[in-house]
Amino acid sequence: MRVALLGCGVVGSEVARLLTRDASELARRVGAPLELAGIAVRRPGRERDLDLPAELFTTDAHALVAREDIDLVIEVIGGIEPARELIVTALENGASVVTANKALLAEDGGELFAAAAKAERDLAFEAAVAGAIPIVRPLVESLAGDTVHRVLGIVNGTTNFILDAMTTHGSGFEEVLEEAQRLGYAEADPTADIEGFDAASKAAILASLAFHSRVTIGDVHREGIVEVTAADVRSAAEMGCVVKLLAICERIDGPDGAAVSARVHPAMIPLDHPLASVRGAFNAVFVESESAGQLMFYGPGAGGAPTASAVLGDVVSVARNRLKGVWGPGESTHAQLEVLEIGRATTRYHVQIDVDDRAGVLAAVAAAFAEYDVSIKTVRQEGHGSDAQLVIVTHEAADADLAAVVAGLRDLDMVRDVSSVMRVEGML
Amino acid sequence: MRVALLGCGVVGSEVARLLTRDASELARRVGAPLELAGIAVRRPGRERDLDLPAELFTTDAHALVAREDIDLVIEVIGGIEPARELIVTALENGASVVTANKALLAEDGGELFAAAAKAERDLAFEAAVAGAIPIVRPLVESLAGDTVHRVLGIVNGTTNFILDAMTTHGSGFEEVLEEAQRLGYAEADPTADIEGFDAASKAAILASLAFHSRVTIGDVHREGIVEVTAADVRSAAEMGCVVKLLAICERIDGPDGAAVSARVHPAMIPLDHPLASVRGAFNAVFVESESAGQLMFYGPGAGGAPTASAVLGDVVSVARNRLKGVWGPGESTHAQLEVLEIGRATTRYHVQIDVDDRAGVLAAVAAAFAEYDVSIKTVRQEGHGSDAQLVIVTHEAADADLAAVVAGLRDLDMVRDVSSVMRVEGML
Structure with a gap:
């Protein structure tokens, strides 16, 4: 199983080190040896703490993924281009791909998964979210x-x-x-x-x-x-x-x-x-x-060794699949749920309001919440005179309504300032 | 994909309920429908909160796993027999197996995995350890x-x-x-x-x-x-x-x-x-x-719904594999590391010793630790007179040496009782 590595920075050099050092153990886990066949880098002369032959390194990433003998491409360059183009080319050439590239997946995931599905190859990306954490x-x-x-x-x-x-x-x-x-x-x-x-x-x-x-x-x-x-x-x-x-x-x-x-x-x-x-x-x-x-x-969630662990877990899985001539589940978008804008999300708000210390202020503030049907869970009054504050926590309501309440509060005469507005999540 | 369910207790009935209720969603995730083809129970007349045809239920689990049309067997009976025999039979008949049976795997895992390898079928068991937690x-x-x-x-x-x-x-x-x-x-x-x-x-x-x-x-x-x-x-x-x-x-x-x-x-x-x-x-x-x-x-870590979640995750994976005509990694025992007895493990001890409140007692106690080369991390003296206590935490040492120290302490004249002995783990 011939492996090409694109990128040899903090994560890439750790992947290269482990692929080399643990070669025999990885071969037993996969069922076939993994051979590091080439490493694409930007600066070939850079000092790297790796005991690898110089001829493995190349600055021509495109030529590396175009090689017909490459089974598996590991992309740890990051960013949109040239990573996108290299991954698509690798898949088109029949290689399986492991990537840690969250930005690219979040931007162009659809295109990449379509390329993987068309090529009937794996596109694995455990390292793209939360580093070493299997999620x-x-x-x-x-x-x-x-x-x-x-x-x-x-x-x-x-x-x-x-x-x-x-x-x-x-x-x-x-x-x-x-x-x-x-x-x-x-x-x-x-x-x-x-x-x-x-x-x-x-x-x-x-x-x-x-x-x-x-x-x-x-x-x-x-x-x-x-x-x-x-x-x-x-x-x-x-x-x-x-x-x-x-x-x-x-x-x-x-x-x-x-x-x-x-x-x-x-x-x-x-x-x-x-x-x-x-x-x-x-x-x-x-x-x-x-x-x-x-x-x-x-x-x-980050770091060279933890991210390399996630990359290598994917490499082993993808290599096992390849030995069997299969690929994993791929992208699953059958539910096609609509993504709503933030205003539709429901949440709680914590609002801290600097108010005039006089009769009727709570009634006025409460009315501002009531205008958008936002229900108040707790009110706490703090300080006196020019330090008077109301600290309010709401029940769950649509984010747009809560935002409208905050705007309304800012228009009230008795409100000197809305000094802190923050959502509250995870209340059980 | 025809599924046989062995056992319909707390976990089994939840699995049956979800397989039925979520059939169309599961079919989309797997790529083929999962049909609940039979449920083996001990007491067919028992009241179950399941809207399923009576003819699905049978008391003859052996006949159910012997049916040639069964693709996937879910074992949630628990215990050693008849679970062991049923799983082996199912694998020999070409079915893939999902089990939640920790006792059986810990006792006879070798035999079960050998049967799965011979049959070239999956034996999945996410639910056997820590319930719903993917581990x-x-x-x-x-x-x-x-x-x-x-x-x-x-x-x-x-x-x-x-x-x-x-x-x-x-x-x-x-x-x-x-x-x-x-x-x-x-x-x-x-x-x-x-x-x-x-x-x-x-x-x-x-x-x-x-x-x-x-x-x-x-x-x-x-x-x-x-x-x-x-x-x-x-x-x-x-x-x-x-x-x-x-x-x-x-x-x-x-x-x-x-x-x-x-x-x-x-x-x-x-x-x-x-x-x-x-x-x-x-x-x-x-x-x-x-x-x-x-x-x-x-x-x-337990409960009907959480365990059912883990079982169904395995069912989906195994069914996907089956559609591709492959099976997962199977048992991995290539490292064949020796399992050492507890005496060889290294750990820390927390030892609480009721002692006579007189000169020389700490020296005598310290000598008992030194005799087995167990190094003391902290000593705290508490109480006086007949309430005098020494609370000792050791550095890491072999469990056998620590046990010998405790035995030695019990033989000391100045020691009235070793009132609490506990290992300390997870110190960073």
């Missing part, structure tokens, strides 16, 4: 006989590290971001993480798998953590919650029957929720399904 | 390219419920057991749970999968929770730990190279370990592997 296979296979209601995931380690540090130290976002960059938990350009793009890609993939429907990153409502303040984190603590950036995929009632909501935003979750204790750069995916009930999958 | 597939497939070092599992809900209640309420074992029986969390005859037999079956299966070696229940050292006292639970709390019944499967150094330790016993684990927060009747399996690092899988 793709459990959704596609273990829960294949169940009905998934909801997936709540902490799927971005950088933002979890930042929010965790803000919670522990009471620091502000900017300060912690700098610390995270210094420690290597955040990149020099942290946009993809802190603006929620990375989590949104994973949400699209998770929603597709959970609901047997095609969901792309364009369908995912996305808010990052840039606007989360130290005050938000304190408010969460006061109500027994913690702030997490969540990828949320739900089966909800739509105008034409069952539909899907897929969104990424910061939210308060109760401290006794299993996701609340996910610390630092760890990831976890919480799945609620009809029969299995509540499941959680926890582990390292 | 078999992650070990067999997701971690197929990784090296597992250790599996720590809370795999028995009854004992976790009991220990959790003892921790929360400070109650004794007997009292909580009665409460658990009243609430339905413990059976009228709780032996299999509280003596650790159920957990030991699961430990044998997990160790086999994790280490590619055959491990049977006879290889698993087993201690239940019957002797865990309220004082043990309090001692654990004092050192920032909680008592859990753990199934522990480790790759350890043996006299002839890598070997396996598989054991079930109560142990203290630190409160900050992810397993410490597994409450009530939930299960969780914590896996440490070389590349993936620390993974945890959490969810309901």
